[in-house]
Structures are given as structure tokens and as C-alpha cells.
Amino acid sequence: MGAYDEDALFDLLAIDEVDRADCSRLLRRADDAEQVALAVAALRRSFGSFNQIPVDEPTQEPLVWLKAFFTLTPRVVAWSRRHDIPERVIRDTLADVGRHLAISRRVTGEFGLQTWRWLTYHFTVRIFALGRLQFALERASDEIVVDGVLAAGDWVLAVHIPESGPLLPALVDESLVAAKKFFAEHFPQHPVSVVTCDSWILDPFLLDRLSPDSNVGSFVRRFTPIDHSSDGHTDALYFVFRTRDLTRLDELPRNTSLQRAVLERLELGETWQVAWGYLTL
Ligand SMILES: CC(C)(COP(=O)(O)OP(=O)(O)OC[C@H]1O[C@@H](n2cnc3c(N)ncnc32)[C@H](O)[C@@H]1OP(=O)(O)O)[C@@H](O)C(=O)NCCC(=O)NCCS
The missing domain is CATH 3.40.630.120 (Aminopeptidase)
Incomplete structure (x- = not known):
């Protein structure tokens, strides 16, 4: 998570209260480290290429991707600031994480991220x-x-x-x-x-x-x-x-x-x- 404590991270990603405990638990899980590292590496390869380098999918596990998104948030913010992207735009863009967690919960009744593939756009800074x-x-x-x-x-x-x-x-x-x-x-x-x-x-x-x-x-x-x-x-x-x-x-x-x-x-x-x-x- 780098520069962010949990609350700051969840605020930035506009994560609803109801999803925060599950997000915290996800951050504390240790058995997914290898998979998360692969997802982070896939996002990093495509990062800033505006999809000239498509995102590989080493896993289809939504919560592994969510954790990779958490990991890459400081990098997205730093890159955006280097490009003088206004804070408002950074926040509005990243708020899609919370929105899609909420949609998943509405659809399935559970914590999850059915639309993880969509959010790879945000964490390769192409949207x-x-x-x-x-x-x-x-x-x-x-x-x-x-x-x-x-x-x-x-x-x-x-x-x-x-x-x-x-x-x-x-x-x-x-x-x-x-x-x-x-x-x-x-x-x-x-x-x-x-x-x-x-x-x-x-x-x-x-x-x-x-x-x-x-x-x-x-x-x-x-x-x-x-x-x-x-x-x-x-x-x-x-x-x-x-x-x-x-x-x-x-x-x-x-x-x-x-x-x-x-x-x-x-x-x-x-x-x-x-x-x-x-x-x-
Ligand atoms: C696209 C969206 C913002 C349009 O909402 P809107 O501005 O309220 O739509 P309109 O006012 O033009 O509505 C036209 C009709 O569709 C209905 N409608 C609009 N969105 C609706 C939805 N999500 N579910 C059911 N009906 C909907 C309206 O009630 C209205 O019906 P009426 O003619 O019987 O009164 C909204 O549907 C939405 O948020 N969709 C989810 C995101 C999405 O679809 N993105 C595009 C994906 S490719």
C-alpha cells in the first residue's frame, strides 16, 4: 500500500463502509502473495502504454486483482501527479473501484469484484x-x-x-x-x-x-x-x-x-x- 494507511486508501478508492472490513481482511491475507505479485507485474508491464501492451491475465481470481489494484494505487497517483493530472480527476477515476465493489455486492449479495477486468484500465493509467x-x-x-x-x-x-x-x-x-x-x-x-x-x-x-x-x-x-x-x-x-x-x-x-x-x-x-x-x- 506504500504511502497510504488503510482508511486513506479506502477513501481514495471510494470504498463503501460495508466493503471495508472485507478489504482489510484481504490486505492481511498472506497466502495469495505469489498470485498478487504476478497480477501486479502484468499491470506494470502495460502501465502507461495506453494498452499498446495488453494486460496479461496470470489469474482470473477477482480478489487477487483487487489486491493488485491496492498495491498499485500509490504508483497510479504518483504517475498521475507527474503528469499534472488534477487531484479531482485522480479521485473521480479511482472511485470506480468502490463503485464496482458496490455493484458486485448488489448483484451477488457478497463481497467481490466481478468486473475486475474493467478496472485494469484504471491501474494501467489508460482511463x-x-x-x-x-x-x-x-x-x-x-x-x-x-x-x-x-x-x-x-x-x-x-x-x-x-x-x-x-x-x-x-x-x-x-x-x-x-x-x-x-x-x-x-x-x-x-x-x-x-x-x-x-x-x-x-x-x-x-x-x-x-x-x-x-x-x-x-x-x-x-x-x-x-x-x-x-x-x-x-x-x-x-x-x-x-x-x-x-x-x-x-x-x-x-x-x-x-x-x-x-x-x-x-x-x-x-x-x-x-x-x-x-x-x-
Ligand atoms: C446510461 C444511464 C446513465 C442512463 O440513465 P438516464 O439518464 O437516467 O436515462 P434516460 O433518462 O435517458 O432514460 C430513458 C429510459 O430508460 C430508463 N432507464 C435508464 N437507465 C435505466 C436503468 N439502468 N435501468 C432501468 N431503466 C433505465 C429510464 O427510466 C427511462 O425510462 P422511461 O422512458 O420509461 O421513462 C443509466 O442507464 C446507467 O447508469 N446505466 C449503467 C451504466 C451503463 O449502462 N453504461 C453504458 C454501458 S455500455
Whole structure:
């Protein structure tokens, strides 16, 4: 944990009270040292490469990864400060740890980190929370080339939406403005002018079923479709209902247009597509 005592570490990672005792116990475990060291080494190899060096997965054990994240927190903070990243951005970015522990607890009823793979972004310093949205700096793959806009290998910002309240258009505007300034200021060696989004929410099936003035609809309409998509399998189900269990469709609530749309498509026997789109900053 280096420079942090437990409380300071848990505060920084925005870990809920209910998860803290389990986190403390995890820190005291001794029998996982070898596995944790392998996970830390995998993160360190990719660290600062903006995923040019993908993260190896020497283990699939979520709590080994969580402990590796604890171990690397001082390094993430030190690196961020060296890059003059504002404290607020460091904190907002790292707060995803607590958020995802809370999501895991909500889904399973227990302490855990189902989404540990997602958090490898944060602990290789390739993602930054800027207001309502998160942006990962990465190179465009050759699957999402757009003539005159996006060439394979260009630096782009992949946008992500954390579960942190309504996606108000004004907040999205603010985040996009902040991203343009932030990346030009902190990473001028990787110039970016395009934001990409790859998500089931860009599947055209959804837009037709949302009210035109919904926040999600307004977000989706900002993006120009890229002619590339892949099967999303249970993504939509997971993000709306936090389950991937396709045998439970009958029991799931249908109170909102989003819930109804997700279930309608699955009940038609269709597969939600992870569709791509882009916008220019
Ligand atoms: C994306 C998100 C922020 C949108 O929330 P929002 O701004 O409140 O959404 P909108 O106001 O546009 O809602 C449109 C409709 O969807 C419903 N809705 C939005 N999010 C919902 C959710 N998580 N579960 C169920 N229904 C939801 C709204 O109630 C509304 O229904 P209505 O038309 O019947 O009134 C929210 O769904 C969320 O936090 N999701 C989890 C994170 C996520 O999905 N990220 C993207 C992953 S790729």
C-alpha cells in the first residue's frame, strides 16, 4: 500500500463502509502473495502504454486483482501527479473501484469484484474520469476506419458511461469540452480529435424504442455510426438488470422503456449488437 494507511486508501478508492472490513481482511491475507505479485507485474508491464501492451491475465481470481489494484494505487497517483493530472480527476477515476465493489455486492449479495477486468484500465493509467464520462486513450483498430476521419492506429478517446446518475446532455457537453482540453494539455504527444463509443446502446434497435427526448437517446444521436458491430450477447441485460442469466427474463421488471426494449429483443430471439460510432471533438 506504500504511502497510504488503510482508511486513506479506502477513501481514495471510494470504498463503501460495508466493503471495508472485507478489504482489510484481504490486505492481511498472506497466502495469495505469489498470485498478487504476478497480477501486479502484468499491470506494470502495460502501465502507461495506453494498452499498446495488453494486460496479461496470470489469474482470473477477482480478489487477487483487487489486491493488485491496492498495491498499485500509490504508483497510479504518483504517475498521475507527474503528469499534472488534477487531484479531482485522480479521485473521480479511482472511485470506480468502490463503485464496482458496490455493484458486485448488489448483484451477488457478497463481497467481490466481478468486473475486475474493467478496472485494469484504471491501474494501467489508460482511463480518466472527466465529469460525467470516462475516456480511455487508445489507438483505433483497423476495424473502425472512417475515410477522412479515422485511420487505423490513430489515437482516439473511447468513451464510457459509469453508473453515476442521469446522463444529462449538459453534463455530457461539459465532459466532452473537458476531454478536449485535458488530453491536449496532458498528453500532447498523442493528439486526439475523435471520440469513439462501442456499446449495445448504439444498437439502432434501442433508439427507436426510447423517447426522443431521453438522455440516452440524446447521447446516442451524438454519434455517427461506424460500419462495424459484433454480438453483444448479454451486455444489454447486464447493464440494465445486472444479470447475464438468460433463463430469468420472465422475472425481470418491465417498468421502463429501456427495460422493455432490452427484453423485447431477447424475446424475439435476437442478439444485441455492440455497435460503434464516433464524434469529433
Ligand atoms: C446510461 C444511464 C446513465 C442512463 O440513465 P438516464 O439518464 O437516467 O436515462 P434516460 O433518462 O435517458 O432514460 C430513458 C429510459 O430508460 C430508463 N432507464 C435508464 N437507465 C435505466 C436503468 N439502468 N435501468 C432501468 N431503466 C433505465 C429510464 O427510466 C427511462 O425510462 P422511461 O422512458 O420509461 O421513462 C443509466 O442507464 C446507467 O447508469 N446505466 C449503467 C451504466 C451503463 O449502462 N453504461 C453504458 C454501458 S455500455
